[in-house]
Amino acid sequence: GENVEQHPSTLSVQEGDSAVIKCTYSDSASNYFPWYKQELGKGPQLIIDIRSNVGEKKDQRIAVTLNKTAKHFSLHITETQPEDSAVYFCAATYSSASKIIFGSGTRLSIRP
């Protein structure tokens, strides 16, 4: 069935270092992969997304990569800052539906 696996579940990095979160998806029909950031007491907020016809996308300190063959996609945050501390979710949307299938989340902590 439809499934998105995400790891690690928790990640602690020194301020200024990079953070990487990895996800895999099960259904080859997936063609849109959004990443969401969720802060305490708030709903998820889209931070970046990538379509299946693109291998990499960058927006300032955030980049996503997609390997369709391996069904892997990753989020890279460079020069981490305290405000990057949050829970991050990868997700996949399937072409026949508009619902989002979320991963289980990564709690990112930035150490000062």
Next chain:
Amino acid sequence: DTGVSQDPRHKITKRGQNVTFRCDPISEHNRLYWYRQTLGQGPEFLTYFQNEAQLEKSRLLSDRFSAERPKGSFSTLEIQRTEQGDSAMYLCASRSGAGGFYNEQFFGPGTRLTVL
């Protein structure tokens, strides 16, 4: 504030009671979604509306759950005979139908339900 709003933000109820949550989407968005999020997990899809039509329901949506969007604007999610396992954050999201399905889903702040 023109974002997605949800009411109430918190609800505490006793097992067996009925509860109803409301979601007001972004005004021009014709697609509306309900998700459930339990502690330490990602949101799980519950149901989806396009205008007033409920087009998809998850297996998670048992017969105790019902959702409506009577005029294609706000939506309500009702849970009857609540159980402790219903305790979760209920999230609403909306998106525009224009331009294809890549459009972003905008999430509301959620309603946190606690069933005692």
